Amino acid sequence: MTVLQDCINKKSNPNCIWLMRQAGRYLPEFRKIRSKNLNFINLCLNERLSSEITLQPLKRFGFDAAIIFSDILLVPHALGQNVKFKKNFGPILGNLNIDEIHKINGDDFTKKLSPVYNAIKKTKLSRELKNKDLIGFVGAPWTILVYMLNKKSPKKKCLKNIFRDNKLINNLLKIIEKFLKLHIENQIKSGATIIQIFDSWAGLSNGRDYEKYVLEPTKNLVNFVKSKNTPVICFPKGISDYKKYVDIVSPEVISIDYDVNPEQIAKSIDITIQGGLNPNFLLGSKSELKNNVKKYLDVFKNKQYIFNLGHGVLPNTDPNMVEYLVELVKNYK
Ligand code: CP3
Numbered sequence: 001m002t003v004l005q006d007c008i009n010k011k012s013n014p015n016c017i018w019l020m021r022q023a024g025r026y027l028p029e030f031r032k033i034r035s036k037n038l039n040f041i042n043l044c045l046n047e048r049l050s051s052e053i054t055l056q057p058l059k060r061f062g063f064d065a066a067i068i069f070s071d072i073l074l075v076p077h078a079l080g081q082n083v084k085f086k087k088n089f090g091p092i093l094g095n096l097n098i099d100e101i102h103k104i105n106g107d108d109f110t111k112k113l114s115p116v117y118n119a120i121k122k123t124k125l126s127r128e129l130k131n132k133d134l135i136g137f138v139g140a141p142w143t144i145l146v147y148m149l150n151k152k153s154p155k156k157k158c159l160k161n162i163f164r165d166n167k168l169i170n171n172l173l174k175i176i177e178k179f180l181k182l183h184i185e186n187q188i189k190s191g192a193t194i195i196q197i198f199d200s201w202a203g204l205s206n207g208r209d210y211e212k213y214v215l216e217p218t219k220n221l222v223n224f225v226k227s228k229n230t231p232v233i234c235f236p237k238g239i240s241d242y243k244k245y246v247d248i249v250s251p252e253v254i255s256i257d258y259d260v261n262p263e264q265i266a267k268s269i270d271i272t273i274q275g276g277l278n279p280n281f282l283l284g285s286k287s288e289l290k291n292n293v294k295k296y297l298d299v300f301k302n303k304q305y306i307f308n309l310g311h312g313v314l315p316n317t318d319p320n321m322v323e324y325l326v327e328l329v330k331n332y333k
């Protein structure tokens with residue numbers, strides 16, 4: 001078994017660590033590849049390069065798991081919605097054509113994303129992954145829906161009225177859920193040993209819609225992953241009640257964001273916990289980083305805990321600080 005799975009199965013409580021966005025812009029070796037590959041989607045669909053990028057942080061830091069280099073927005077891309085990444089702005093999605101989406105069948109979808117699955121197969125064979133997990137992932141249905149309707153990050157601008165059309169939302173959520181299941185299944189078949197569900201915009205929904213749009217569709221995915229005998233990690237960013245989320249959605253692991261009080265989580269939640277540290281601490285001093293890493297490790301000392309951040313590694317992070325972080329976690333007693 002791998003260290004992460006031993007931790008999840010309560011067999012042991014090793015000091016294990018991987019980071020969201022561990023492969024990415026803070027690494028000079030990633031930036032070198034990226035500068036020659038200006039189309040981000042094409043880069044994700046280049047099986048040789050995406051496998052190489054996946055392994056970059058493992059070679060440097062010896063993380064306990066790899067996460068496949070890809071993006072949650074490959075799903076709208078495979079559903080025929082144009083996805084572009086604009087420098088210093090983020091994703092821009094094209095027009096949404098529901099009738100066209102209805103015409104897409106599973107084989108078309110799988111074929112379009114086959115480079116992702118081939119990259120997973122290729123990465124699995126590398127010696128860096130011996131006895132380590134390869135994490136596959138999807139965006140949660142709600143977060144994918146937000147991007148498909150808003151066509152850009154809601155952080156930039158959240159278009160009014162997009163959440164008014166309940167019929168459209170329900171219709172789209174069903175299609176998204178169907179293809180996310182296929183994407184999960186394909187990743188597991190190719191060799192992904194854990195699935196993480198990113199719900200970056202879970203906090204955007206409120207009131208009754210939260211149950212219908214966030215909890216229910218995610219629970220359906222979680223049950224699907226479980227039916228494949230694969231552990232699932234959920235990362236619902238920005239929600240207020242983690243206990244309720246865990247009770248209803250019931251993943252093996254809950255990944256917490258940096259706004260949550262870790263003490264309260266430790267007291268109220270019994271499943272394996274992941275993450276929490278504010279990625280900004282990697283931009284400060286070593287002593288401040290050390291104190292804050294210790295805080296999380298102390299709070300979760302008697303729990304099953306996977307060290308990670310409360311969101312992805314920031315692009316302006318010094319790789320030396322990441323190296324120091326890994327050392328802190330590994331040497332913690
Ligand atoms: O974690 C990893 O190292 C694996 C790869 C990965 C990427 N994106 C690569 C990436 C993963 C797991 C994601 C998930 C993802 N993608 C999420 C969920 C997590 C989160 O950040 O909330 C979201 C919302 C997206 C959509 C997306 N992709 C955005 C909003 C952006 C632009 C802004 C940003 O955060 O970088 C991307 C681009 C992207 N995805 C980059 C990388 C390495 C940067 C590409 C570049 O400009 O070089």
